[in-house]
Amino acid sequence: METAALKTFADAEEMEVSFGPQHPSTHGVLRLMVKVDGERILDAKPIIGYLHRGTEKLFERETYNGCIPHTDRMDYTAAVTNNQGLVGAVEKLMGITIPPRAAYLRMILAELQRLASHLVWLATHALDIGAQTPYFYCFEERDKILDLFEEYCGARLTTNCMRVGGMPYDLTDGWTDRCRAFINQFPAKVEDWERLLTKNRIWRERTVGVGVISAADAVEWGLTGPPLRGSGVRWDIRKVFPYDRYNEVEFDVPIGTNGDTYDRYLVRMEEMRQSVRIIRQCLDRLPDGPVMAKVPKVIKPPKGEVYFSVEGPKGELGYYLVSDGGEKPYRLHVRPACFINLQALPDMVRGQLVADLVAVIGTLDIVLGEIDR
C-alpha cells in the first residue's frame, strides 16, 4: 500500500501540490492547486470560497446603516475604507453633501487605515520572504493606529465608524494631538524599515524581477491599486474621481516601472509617506462644524442605481447599488479589489519557483475576507 504512493513520487516529473487553505502564507484561506516540476511552477489555480459568508445577500435584508458593519468584515484589515465606499454610494444616490468636517474626518481615518493596511502587508510580505523582524516593527505602529481608531469609535478592527450623511461622533478631546504625534514619528519608522529591506541584497534578489506583470496586462486583468501602479499606470481613484475632499489636498501617486514585486514594494512604501502627508494637511485644515448632514431618520434612497468607488489600500473598492426606493438595498454588489487582483496570480507565477509564489501572494496583498465575502 505504501509502495504505490511512493512510486508516484519516483515516477512523477510533474507534481500537484495543494497549497492551502491551511498554509502559513496564503493569507487566510486561499487554496492554490499548484503544478510543479521540481521547484518550478507550471501552473497555479486559485480556489476560493472558503470564507464565503454571503455578504451581498446579507446586505439585502439590512437597512442601509445596518449594512455598514457587514462591510467591516469584508477586508478586515481596512474596515474604514470599506465603510467609506458604502456610505459614499448611498450618499451619491441620495444626493447628500456631507459637512466639510465629516469629509475631512473620513479622509483622516481612511488614510490612517491605509497605513494600517499597508503595515499588515509589509509585515506579512516580509515574513513570507523570510524576514521576521519587520513584522513586529510594523505591528507596533499598527497598534498605535488602532488605538486612535478605538479612541474615536470604540472599535479597533471592525470600526463601523461612518453613517450615511456623515460621521456618528465628533473627535474626542486631544485626538488630533495624538494623531499628530503619531504621524510625526511615523516617517522615521518607514525609513528604518527601508534601511532594513530596500537595499538588502537578499530582499532585492527575492523581489526584483519576480511576479512581473506589464502595464498592458495589468490593465487587461483589471488590476487596481498598488499592483496596477507598480506596473507604471498612474491610476488612483482619489485623483481621477476625487471623493470627500481629496481634491483639496496635495499628494503624489507613486508608480513603478518594471511591474515586479520590488516595484510594488517601493510603491506601497511611498504611499505610506503620501498618506502621512494627506493626514497632516487634513489635520491642519480640519474645519469646525457639524459632522452629520441633515438626513431623514429612515434612509430611503430614490429608485435608481449608482456605482461609487473609493481607493482602498488594496485597490479600487466599488459599490454598485440598486435601490427600489425602499429602506433596504434591492441589490448591493461589491467590486472587490483583491478578487480581481488575484486573477492575475497564475500569470504572474507561471515559470517561477515555489519560493516566488509566496512572494507574489504577498505582493498582491490579498485578503480572503474580501475575495469571498
Next chain:
Amino acid sequence: MPEPLMTYLVIPLAKIVVILLVLILGAAYLTFFERKVLAYIQIRVGPNRVGPRGWLQAIADALKLLVKEDLTPARSEKFVFLLAPVLIIVPALLVFSVIPFGPTDIWRLTDVNVALLFVLGVSSVGIYGIILGGWSSNNKYSLMGGLRSAAQLISYEVPMGFAVVTVVVMAGSLSLVRIVEVQRELGVWFFLPGIVALFVYFVCGVAETNRNPFDLPEAESELVGGFHTEYSGMKWAFFFLGEYANMIVISSMATVLFFGGWLPPFPNLLAPLWASPVLAWVPPPFWFLAKVAAFIFLYMWFRGTFPRYRFDQLMGLGWKVLLPVSLANLMVVALGVLLVGGPR
C-alpha cells in the same frame, strides 16, 4: 581499581556523560536564548512566565514534547521515519568527542590526529537525517524540503572543505589540538591571515545548519515545516535539538580553527594581563565557551535580520561565489605559507 580500567573506561565514560549532558542541556537552553535574543531584536520581551524570568521555559518545552502524542503518518516508510531523527542528532553529538575545550587532557575526550577529517565526515552524515526524514514522510512538502537540503549540502560542503583546508595549510596538522597549539606558538590566530576562509566557512556553516538566511529546507512560509512537517513529539524535538547541536558544532569548529580555541583573547596586546594571577585562574574552557557563544549570537542576529534566499540563488551563491573565492583564497594562503615559511 586497576589502572587501565580507570584510564580507558571510567574516565572516558564520565567525560562522555558530562559532555552529552552539557550539550543536550545547552542545546535546549539555546532555544530559550534564541527566543530571548530575537525578542529583544523585535521589541518584545520573550518567554518570561515559566520560572524566574522564564528560565525554566526550556525544561517546560522539553516536558511538553516528551508527553506529546507521537504521530507516524499512515503511509510513511516507518523504519526510515524513525531512523531519520536519530541520524540527525547522533552525528551532531559525536563530533564533540574530538573537540578540545581546553589545553590539557582533562578538557577533552580524545585527541585524534585526523580529527578535522573526522568532524567533516561525521557531520555530513547528519544530512541523511533530513533527506530521509523528508522522503519517508510521504508528504510533498517534506519531500521538497529534503531535496532542497540535499542540494544545499552538496553545494556548501565543497567551499567549506576548501576553507578548512586553508587552516590546515597554515597549521600543518589535522589535529584540532595541534591547530590551536600552532595558533598559540605563532601568537596570531588564524582569523587574521584567514579572514576570507573564516567568512566562507561561517557562511557555509550557516547554510549547513539550515539557518536563516539559508533555512530553505524548512522554510515555514513556503513548505509549511519542510522536512519535519510530519514529525511530532520527541522525534520532532530530536530534529530541533540536532539543529541547535549543529549550531554549536559549527561555532566550536570556527572557534578552534580561527579563533584560537581555548586561548585567551588578544594574546599579544594583553599578554601581561593574562599572566597575572587573577586572570590566569580563569579556566581555559571559559574562553572557548565565550567565543562559541559569540558565534551563536551571530546566528541569532542573522535570523533577526535577513530575509531568506531562494533555492536557485542559494545554489548560485554556493557555486559561483563561495567556491571560487575559497579556492583562490586557498592558493593565496598556500603561497603565503610557502614564502613566509609555515610551521615546519
